[in-house]
Amino acid sequence: MKIRFSYFIPFLIGLTLSAILGITIWKIFFFIFSYIGFCISLGQILEAKFKITDIGRRIAILMICPLFIVFFGFMQRENMQLEETVFYFAYFLSAGIFARVLIHYAIAKVFGPLIWGRGFCGWACWTAAILEWLPIKTNCKIPSKYALFKIPVFAASILIPFFFIKSGYDYVHGHIIGSDLTIIQSAKFDQLILFICGNALYYASAVILAFAFGKKRAFCKILCPVSLVMKIPSRFARIKKYPSGKKCIECGKCSASCPMDVDVMSYIRDGKAVTSTECILCGICSTVCPAEAIN
Secondary structure, three states, X not given: OOOOHHHHHXXXXXXXXXXXXXXXXXXXXXXXXXXXXXXXXXXXXXXXXXXXXXXXXXXXXXXXXXXHHHHHHHHOOOOOOHHHHHHHHHHHHHHOOOOHXXXXXXXXXXXXXXXXXXXXXXXXXXXXXXXXXXXXXXXXXXXXXXXXHHHHHHHHHHHHHHHHHHOOEEOOOOEEOOOOOOOXXXXXXXXXXXXXXXXXXXXHHHHHHHHHHOOOOHHHHHOOOHHHHHHHHHOOOOOOOOEOOOOOOOOOHHHHHOOOOOOHHHHHHOOOOOXXXXXXXXXXXXXXXXOOOEO
16 A cells, blocks of 8 residues: 555645644643544555445544543533634624634634645544444435525524523533523533533434435535535635546446435536535545546
């Protein structure tokens, strides 16, 4: 196996982010982004070495999952889901209160996609980390009409936090303003409960949809509200799947294998980069292509 420099780029990006954020904001960032970058680089190397469809990426995303669930969730009592981001964004605008979840969203889901599109979905999403290992062999296409369900889910994720804030619930300190429940331990417990409930709902619905539709990432296509946040910046992503220069034989394996139902073949056949905002840079299309027409 030939080791390419490109395999180490995620690790180098992780080291750079770790250095910048670790020095300026929070020392533990020295570890966090370096670890994420290391996992992705390792996944790419394993993918190249074993030539087994998706094994390297699935190992990488599974290794990253405990960082968000165990470290941030249970140890730090922080929920990296959209709902907590809305809470803290509202407090940041009104009172200047800043939280690490805002850094996560800025890098992974707002500004990062300008570079790597929805690569976070493919390589670091903690919900998808479990879905990738479900014993589902089919990859049924999801009718586009089901994507409309994302809209009310997204609206709820935005409006519910504002409803609590409007009602006087101080999520940052975990109490109803004016009451006696101001103990920090109580606030952390509140956040832990919301973290467990929110993620349990995500995981349960994701697993049910995966088996119901015969597709591991059915949740991503039907309910995930975060994908709507990432669609606009992903449109301008610099990193894409693109033709290798070898002739496409139009076998359709790339499109049939895509977990996000992207018509990859139409792009490659026409000599164009894959610009669909549904692409998660999983690389399955490259792996299954018998003509090696996709980079």
